[in-house]
Amino acid sequence: MQLIIAEKNIAGQRIAELLAEGKISSSREAGAQLYTFSKNKEAFELIPLRGHIVELDFPPEYKNWYGTDLKSLAKAEIRYEPSEKQIANLLEKKGREAEKVIIATDADREGESIGAEALRFLKEANPKIKEERAFFSAITPKEISHAFENLQKFDYNLADSADSRREIDLIWGAVLTRFISLMSGRTGKEFLSVGRVQTPTLALVVDREKERRAFKPIPYWELKAILEKDLQKFEALHKQARFLNEEEAKKAFENASKAEFGTVQKIEKSKRRLSKPIPFNTTEFLRAASSIGVSPGEAMNLAEQLYMQGFISYPRTDNTAYPASIDLKEILNALLNTEFSKLAEKILSKGKLEPSRGKETKDHPPIHPELPAAKSRLSERQWKVYELIVRRFLATLSEDCETENLNAEIELNKEPFIAKGQLIAKLGWKEFYPYSTISEIRLPELKEGDKCKKIKLGNEGKETQPPARYSQAALIKLMEQLGLGTKSTRAEIIQKLYARNYIFGSKAIEPSNISFAVIEALEKNCEKVTKPEMTSELEKEMDLIAAGEKKKKEVVEDSRKYLLEILEALLQKKNEIAAELYKGFRQDSLLGKCPKCDGNLRMLSGRTGKRFVGCSSYPKCTNSYPLPQKGRIKWLDKNCTECSASMIEVFGNRGKYQMCLNMECKTKESWKKKPAPAPKAKTIEKTQMKEKEKASAKPAAKKPARKKTARKKEKKKERSGL
Structure with missing residues (x-):
């Protein structure tokens, strides 16, 4: 019997159907899925995995966040433990029965790593089992047939390169996440994740926001004329596209205003070729998908x-x-x-x-x-x-798009204006790919010396705009350019930043105040952690593992040494980092001024975990408001036009919406559900006392070790710090 290993069930079933001569048999053994079929009178069995069937973890003695020395954690052994025990048991059982195994997981680093996990269980049961690899780029009859007729050697170097990334991400994520979370007092559900790729990516978003805040707009003026010839109106802009001096703009406007007609001084014709797009790689595909709302x-x-x-x-x-x-x-x-x-x-x-x-x-x-x-x-x-x-x-298989362009220079009392026209000579690839549009700008027939009637003249004052916030697609492109992450992980990294409430906004990514606090604390005290150079160098080393030029153990050990240097620098500045983080969290919770006193409205959490708004002057002021329990909340620094209460913006899974805090406001009349009542005064008191205790508590205060039931949650946190 020959055994085939597929990465997931849907892929495994399809591969079995494409290879089988006749029907396939589907069954469950040892609680795991199994497909049986025959080909060329030979029996085959296929086991579909569920992606990775092994997870990386530290020994149990490192589970306690409060009692673990971070330097020891950075040096700790990493264990590979089965996460899918039923599949592991079936692999061992079938490994004893099979003569040969064919690994048919996805043909990339991660697929090779997943295949290597299956091989470990198979070889433990049967060290003599033969192994081969089926490489394919599509699950189609032609591709699968070719792959199984041309089996190759399994690439352990490629698997090691993926595993080195997993080990390094776990070590860095665990150490840095615990450090920042403990310094801030944010553990449990509200822990702060820091990681080798995640943090430099977040720094890009924060740095762009800093650029926007530091941006000082420069005023400029544009002169625009509406002209007419042969009953056809068209637009022309002053040849000096932007006037940076208002007096110069006024003078040009006054000169042009004196003219009733403009005279065509010069005509320039040209042809433009718009090259057809190149085929999709992952990054370009994600950018294009983002442009259509995915x-x-x-x-x-x-x-x-x-x-x-x-x-x-x-x-x-x-x-x-x-x-x-x-x-x-x-x-x-x-x-x-x-x-x-x-x-x-x-x-x-x-x-x-x-x-x-x-x-x-x-x-x-x-x-x-x-x-x-x-x-x-x-x-x-x-x-x-x-x-x-x-x-x-x-x-990509069509033709280039071609346009015919015309620039006409028209003088209004010696002030030069430019009218631009564009006609599509050949639609080419634009016919097949409507996501990238092109429009025609039609001008009347113009030749030198022609007169054009002035219909309207405008002098509009504008300001330069700050650099735009990154979209998800633009951020992925920048990550690729800087060597942050891989084609398989970049989208996942961004999703983790959303999940941690580090960023919000789908079309234009905006960092939260917590993001500013984390990045500024790290930049001031250990800038290396926030820079892409650190992680891009590690990516290069992983490529060397894949090429067989370096060993996984060597690269992981080098990474541990580098992390220990960074950790030493962080520990020396732990008090400064804790203060910087606390300041940022205070800022993040502010939701405007209290309308009943001079205090500030702050977002708080009650005993049950529900969030609400309370006054910082409690107990003198007991003013409070309920809040939506899901979504990221941002204070808008404006008041409701109906009741003058503070306005907030809520970012949820279905988009964003604005609301005022006053639940009795007229704007809430259409709401079907009644809001949950605000917590009572005692809850506010206990919540604010808790916050004061947090602020005064020492960062590394010991707490009792957690029970075994909490271990799965701890593992999830460690792996979050990519």
Whole structure:
């Protein structure tokens, strides 16, 4: 019997169906899924995993956050423990029965690591079992058949490179997360995560916000004229696009105002070629998905689902050039019986295909469609992503877009204005890829010496704008440029920043006051932790492991030494860091002035964990308000137009909304549910006393060790600090 290992159940079932000669048998053994089939009169069994079946953890003596020396934690042994015991048991059982195992997990670092986990259990049961690797970039009949006819050697170096990242991320995440959380007094559910990739990424967002706050707008003036010729109106801007001097702008405006007609002085015609887009790699795919309203995290999940069903190629790749092994015409022919038939026909009618090319790498091909999908077979969101991938593929095989451009210089009493026109000469790839639009600007027939009637003249004062906040797509692109994370982890890192309440806002990412506190505390006292250079160097070392030029143990030990240097610097400044963090948390909880006294309204948590607004002057002032229990809350520094209460903005899973704190306000009349009552005065008193105790408590005060039931939660925290 030959055994096959797949990464997930849906992929395993499909691989079995594609390989089987006849029906496959599905059963459960030892509580785990098993597929049985025959091929070439030989028996095969396939075990689908659930991604990683082994988790990394420290020995039990390091579980207690309060009683563990952080330097010891940085040096602690890392254990590989089974997280899916039923699958592990089945692997050991089938390992004793099988002659050979074929690893058919995803063909990348993480897939190799997952395959290595399965091999450990198999070889413990049967050291003599033969092993081979099936590499494929799509779960389609052709790809799977080719992969199993051309089996390769398993790459332990690639698996080690992935495992080194997991070990380093656990060590760094555990040590730095515990340090910051203990310094701030934020443990339990409200712990603060810090990590090798997460923290430099957060620093990018905070630094951009600092740029925006420090930005001083520069005033400028624009002169715009509305002209008319042959009953056609058009727009012209002054040749000096921006006047930085108001007096100069006024003078030019007064001069141009004296003219009833403008005279065409010069006509310039040109042609512009807009190159067709290159094929999708992971980063470009996530950016494009974000532009159509699909967040990077959701886009990766949807792409993974489409890949598992065989509709698209593997979605994690750096490649932007189709290899010669891909039959582009075959894919186009498959699209002839779909909603994209007319577009596919148009490209096939050209004859020779000339796809655009970006940067060629040795990993998977660019993301492209494989099997044709019917809209009725996919969810609305799956179809949205599938259509994006199909249209991008078609666009890469089409032609460049061409435009004819005209610039007309028109004088109004010797003041030069420029009118710009644009006509589409060839729509090209824009026909196939409507997500990138182009518009025509039509001008009347103009030639030198023509007169144009002045209809309107404007002098508009404007200001330069601060640098824009990053979108998720822009942040992923920047992370790629700086070597932060990998194509597989960048979207996940950003989602963790949202989950930790470090950032909010979907289209424009904004850092919370807590983010400022954490980053400023680290930048002032140990800047290395916040810089991308640190983590990009480690990524290079992991590449050397994959290439067989370095050993995993050596890289992990080097990383431990570097972490100990950083930890020493942090411990020397622990009091300054604690003070900086506390200041930031106080700021984050402020929600404006109390309308009943001179105190500040602050967001607090009651005994049950429910949050509410209380006055900082308690017990003299018992004013309080209930709050929504879910979502990130931001004070808007403005008052309700109906009742004058402080306004807040709530960022939830379904978007954001604004509300005032006064639950008796007219604006709440349409609310169906009554808000939960604000906590009683005793609750406010206990909450504020707790906060005072936290502020005065020593950072490293010992607490009793946690029970075993809390260990799973602790593991989750350690792994959060990527």
